[in-house]
Amino acid sequence: MTVHHIVGASVPRKEGWDKVTGAARYVDDMTLPGMLYGATVRSSVARGKIKNIFFSPSIDWSEFVVVTAKDIPGQNCIALILDDQPCLASATVNHPEEPILLLAHADRHKLRKAVEAVSAEYEPLPPVYTIEESEQQSTIIWGTNNTFKSYLVEKGEVNAVWKNAAHIVEGEYFTGAQEQLYIENNGVIAAYDAENGVTVWGSLQCPYYVHKALMALSGLPENKVRVVQMETGGAFGGKEEYPSMIAGHAALLAMKSGKPVKIIYDRMEDMVATTKRHPSRTRHRTAVTKDGKILGGEIEFTIDGGAYATLSSVVLSRGTIHAGGPYYWPSVRIRTKAVATNAPPHGAFRGFGAPQSLFAMERHMDRIAQVVGISSVEIRRRNFLKPGQTTTTQQVIREEIDLHHLLDRALELSDYAEKKKRFAQENTIGAHKKGIGIAAFLHGAGFTGSGERYLNSLVGVEADADGTVRVLVSSAEFGQGTNTVLCQIAAEALGLPYENVAIAQPDTTVVPNSGPTVASRTAMIVGKLVQSAAKGIRQTLTKSGLLGDDYTPEQFRAACEKYVAGHGTLQSYARYEAPGDVFWDDEKYRGEAYAAFAWAVYVAEVTVDLTTYSVTVDDFVALQEVGKVLNPVLAAGQITGGVAQGVGFALYEKVVWQNGRMLNNQMTNYIMPTSVDLPPIHVFFEELGNVHGAHGAKGIGELPMDGPAPAIVNAVEDALGVHFCSIPLLPEDLFEALRDQSPEQEASSPLRGTA
């Protein structure tokens, strides 16, 4: 057959033309006849018992559809993992902006006034706002100990390492909440009739998560709940879990009114009420030899989960497994926990716990280097994981990854040595201090441990009589390129042009459950299944004698036509099978955590302006090993986009909290990087391949979120000689830290040279 090079080529994005012409249909672009608009009345306190709800007499309430918890036909929960989060709070509220009541009306302007005309009276209960308050347990707000989940990872003999240590290095690191800030806010439309049940069209990542949540909420059977994903204007994890909530709300209003109901959040509501990245605190205590080799250590990683369990246990899991970075730990004890506070639940955001624990690890490596008296480069070199060694969960590294080579190449690409030397000289004068920092890291692709086994994903490929092939998956496109790479894989497997392969709009009545679109799993896990299912189509045609081993697209079409004429349809399905050599112990948190890791070394170059205390990232090198690059343009776009979010995480994006509520819930006061704020981002790939992914692909989506923040803060430390351990690092933080420097410190500081 003809050799195709579709995989590995930068074919244009499947839905790209619709996006650049404005024809792509997002949920807010859709209207249904007789449609109402829905809105949410939310709690004004962080924690309390609801005593009364008042409806102002200034409004004619007979015009409105009103839904409370009493109207819920099924269970009042957002079914996910622990089912502890109510869809509508009834007796108590546990965070500000918690939904308590729903309204719908045909006129959006009237709706807005009506929301303001509903108020609740609360009997206040003592709230908990921080990790520290929560772990003191003087006020219990969740379960018996305010702890959603805890893990313990143990390897070797940690208690024995301290006595042999030349140095014991301690550090405490913090990361703040971060808003996903997809440019399209959360939104859904729900419709209901007794015959068809509930249908929801929405901006979402995981159609079957919403499907499961709607079944529990509505009490309807599987075939009476339909979820359709519309074009989705960014997600980044922010549309993994919350769409189940807003879909539930619209569905309840539609069920009560019998009319379609659209709920589109405005920016302020989206920012104040929906999930964010978990704030974290990490403590390291590390025993090292005199030449900088890690003997062992203790890592304590704690995340703030907000008021309900939601996804915190899984975010914690990923943060736990990544906490040791790409280093060899002969002995380690990692204790981690997710604790409750009276803030809206924190949730999924690209990286999912790993950016938090890796920030700590990579800052701590620089600190160890200083204590030992060797360079940032050398400390990493001496501790890198090598093939055959084991990770903190005792997973044997089977890939032929050479981190030394990756580091060398990143240093060369960034001209590290020359710049390091030059900056040190130049920083002796002037008010602009330059620095360069590195971060080495890894990111596991796919669900953690036995996760993929439980997901049991199913993927379909079908061919029509006209030879058109369609990929059937619930994996959603929200910018990452799902549609494109899955079509590339199917086209390659079938030896057809890319144009002959399409992908079905995710609709639970059409596509099987290929799992959620999360965890950098789509290209690797779902891609492999698409490849198998596509091959199945080919085998079916070959076995029926309709197709030879070598064929043209026209011969393929003729074969499909004959097969469909005889059998009605031509479909092939592939179900996930766990690789035989992947073993994971959920109890001991030990074993093969991920089928594959992607590896990276990032280098950031910064300037700190000592007049304004602002930090500018001047240049950025992102080098990664990601298995096979399926589409170079899309892959590079994933990296630059992730780096941009990482720059924001490090330097700009600060959620200001007041009594559990976000104060700066606007794009004018929560600052993400604009086109003038980012450095040139140079993206480089290495392709080692990977036996578990389609064509050797690994996950790539989350990886670039992990490295920028530590690389940048390491660079700031290089510029100023001041140790920063908390992000976001805003000008006011820099100002305070520099002002607070004691005179002796100042004497040895490069700031002394300031003109």
Next chain:
Amino acid sequence: MNPSLQTTAKSEILFTVNGDARTVLAHPMERLLDVLRNDLKLTGTKEGCSEGECGSCSVLLDGMLVNSCLVPVAQANGANVVTIEGMSAHALMAPLQEAFLECGGAQCGICTPGMILAAAHLLDKKPEPAIADIREGLSGNLCRCTGYMQIFEAVAKAARRKVAA
């Protein structure tokens, strides 16, 4: 969302949209964005923040780049409006759209219409922009997916093609 919306009378707005003469009956303070999306069904113009910060709702109003969420429709009376749907109404639109597609300038696509309008506006003023001009010209349009690099590349490519043509 002006409170006076319900009390003011609707009036006739006559303007040119993507080359066609259009008439709508609207409250003068209604947002141009809503008139485009709801009355004229031109849903390519997107709403991101409702406060003129993100640029998703960017359109050209008499050749000026504006955030249509901040423009009362009365201001568009008699004006010439170009939206993403107006490919034929603006010579730079097609080359920009092609370049965005080729370079990976669109990911989730929600900022793309506004971004392309901003780019068209930039190239109108500066047919051969330097990278700094592109950065500056697009700084009112936020993109959360791309990190902007591939957008810069797309704008530069469209400019080169246009100049060569």
